[in-house]
Amino acid sequence: MRPLTSEAGSAPIMVLVRPQMGxxxxxxxRAMLNFGLEHMRLVGPRDGWxxxxxxxxxxxxxxxxxxxxxxxxxxxxxxDCDYVYATTARARGLVKPVLTPEAAMDEARAxxxxxxxxxxxxxxxxxxxxxxxxxxxxxxxxxxVNPAFYSLNLAQGVLLLAYEWIRRTGDTPLRQxxxxxxxxxxAEEVEKLGDHLEDRLDAAGFFFPTQKAPGMKLNLRNMxxxxxxxxxxxxxxxxxxxxxxxxxx
Amino acid sequence: MRPLTSEAGSAPIMVLVRPQMGxxxxxxxRAMLNFGLEHMRLVGPRDGWxxxxxxxxxxxxxxxxxxxxxxxxxxxxxxDCDYVYATTARARGLVKPVLTPEAAMDEARAxxxxxxxxxxxxxxxxxxxxxxxxxxxxxxxxxxVNPAFYSLNLAQGVLLLAYEWIRRTGDTPLRQxxxxxxxxxxAEEVEKLGDHLEDRLDAAGFFFPTQKAPGMKLNLRNMxxxxxxxxxxxxxxxxxxxxxxxxxx
Numbered sequence: 001m002r003p004l005t006s007e008a009g010s011a012p013i014m015v016l017v018r019p020q021m022g023x024x025x026x027x028x029x030r031a032m033l034n035f036g037l038e039h040m041r042l043v044g045p046r047d048g049w050x051x052x053x054x055x056x057x058x059x060x061x062x063x064x065x066x067x068x069x070x071x072x073x074x075x076x077x078x079x080d081c082d083y084v085y086a087t088t089a090r091a092r093g094l095v096k097p098v099l100t101p102e103a104a105m106d107e108a109r110a111x112x113x114x115x116x117x118x119x120x121x122x123x124x125x126x127x128x129x130x131x132x133x134x135x136x137x138x139x140x141x142x143x144x145v146n147p148a149f150y151s152l153n154l155a156q157g158v159l160l161l162a163y164e165w166i167r168r169t170g171d172t173p174l175r176q177x178x179x180x181x182x183x184x185x186x187a188e189e190v191e192k193l194g195d196h197l198e199d200r201l202d203a204a205g206f207f208f209p210t211q212k213a214p215g216m217k218l219n220l221r222n223m224x225x226x227x228x229x230x231x232x233x234x235x236x237x238x239x240x241x242x243x244x245x246x247x248x249x
Numbered sequence: 250m251r252p253l254t255s256e257a258g259s260a261p262i263m264v265l266v267r268p269q270m271g272x273x274x275x276x277x278x279r280a281m282l283n284f285g286l287e288h289m290r291l292v293g294p295r296d297g298w299x300x301x302x303x304x305x306x307x308x309x310x311x312x313x314x315x316x317x318x319x320x321x322x323x324x325x326x327x328x329d330c331d332y333v334y335a336t337t338a339r340a341r342g343l344v345k346p347v348l349t350p351e352a353a354m355d356e357a358r359a360x361x362x363x364x365x366x367x368x369x370x371x372x373x374x375x376x377x378x379x380x381x382x383x384x385x386x387x388x389x390x391x392x393x394v395n396p397a398f399y400s401l402n403l404a405q406g407v408l409l410l411a412y413e414w415i416r417r418t419g420d421t422p423l424r425q426x427x428x429x430x431x432x433x434x435x436a437e438e439v440e441k442l443g444d445h446l447e448d449r450l451d452a453a454g455f456f457f458p459t460q461k462a463p464g465m466k467l468n469l470r471n472m473x474x475x476x477x478x479x480x481x482x483x484x485x486x487x488x489x490x491x492x493x494x495x496x497x498x
Binding site: 151 | 397
């Protein structure tokens with residue numbers, strides 16, 4: 001059995017309550033592992049455990065299933081958990097805080113940082129969590145779906161919560177400008193390209209009338225620096241200039 | 250043909266580039282509609298169009314397919330778009346900004362607010378977008394998946410971007426404390442419950458030794474107000490007190 005790469009308690013535990021189809025359990029394991037979540041628990045899986053259909057669907061996420069805890073009832077699955085979220089589309093008259101996935105995973109991050117063990121409950125495919133399940137949670141998580149159209153399946157629900165967990169851990173840069181390892185041209189290389197361009201255009205009589213030439217040249221220089229040219233692009237542009245002047249072979 | 254509920258241009262257009270399986274096109278339509286996105290475009294769908302497998306899978310999201318634009322090539326699909334994001338797992342040496350889904354949908358919201366038309370490209374199931382496709386986009390979106398395990402399918406990619414779109418439109422409250430319409434007990438009702446509790450405990454000799462009674466009573470009162478009791482819970486607690494004192498029938 002391949003070991004997991006993260007410790008129990010370092011991220012939320014995904015608890016599937018009375019899941020029906022093995023395929024969906026396997027798909028949930030994949031959804032989790034996409035975002036680095038590895039700790040799954042199963043409460044009363046309908047078709048027993050282990051489940052070959054789950055294993056077949058899980059594919060590379062097999063270790064998540066291998067290490068999944070299996071429990072006969074929900075209180076058993078939650079015995080060592082400090083804070084529990086129940087994902088449910090409909091709030092059903094139970095008085096509990098209702099959070100978005102974003103707010104819940106934000107809170108979960110703080111709780112886990114304080115050494116608490118956090119679980120997220122997902123109900124069976126058709127009916128979702130029962131009121132009896134939700135009553136054992138500290139808070140409700142509701143995914144903000146279109147009220148006129150709700151068709152999230154079990155793995156998609158797990159996916160969105162796992163995604164929010166990763167998103168809220170904050171170690172992903174929001175935006176990388178340019179790709180890592182891009183070989184940008186130096187200022188000197190851009191300068192020399194500008195010289196080349198200016199020389200060629202000068203020879204072609206481009207800078208006319210003469211009194212406008214300084215302004216035109218300044219605009220060209222500005223344009224070249226604004227582009228954020230790579231070294232390869234500078235070489236390409238040199239070649240273009242040479243070829244345009246030389247004309248067809 | 251049922252009409253769509255949103256105008257073209259009011260949200261990002263999801264563009265599926267050379268999608269293969271009809272089922273995945275239908276699943277993408279469902280993923281979109283979960284978060285209120287209705288405008289889909291298809292570029293060169295492998296199995297032609299319309300596609301019965303797509304319609305069967307889309308189920309209630311059929312109108313998204315009915316209204317989908319179908320194009321022979323990507324430039325045609327993007328002709329009226331002002332800003333284009335390409336979703337791709339791997340940055341491939343093209344010099345472009347790389348954004349998280351969050352940052353991209355944030356930007357998209359600002360662009361759409363300024364009257365721009367925004368598109369998001371998704372590649373074919375197996376290979377993803379080609380460099381030729383990505384070169385036609387203004388920016389790259391990369392979903393922050395586990396580098397050791399990537400198994401997002403087409404509909405899941407669409408789902409995460411659609412979810413980010415809705416999340417960033419900001420009209421979902423992050424947290425609702427208590428459910429709407431909860432009938433909380435008034436301070437007077439809680440006070441009377443406290444009186445009832447205190448009387449019963451007094452009669453049972455609970456407040457002992459006498460000099461500690463004031464502090465014990467204060468703690469009980471504080472506990473009752475801290476709970477945020479509903480009217481129904483107050484009635485339940487009155488009943489519990491009565492029954493405990495009365496004993497078994």
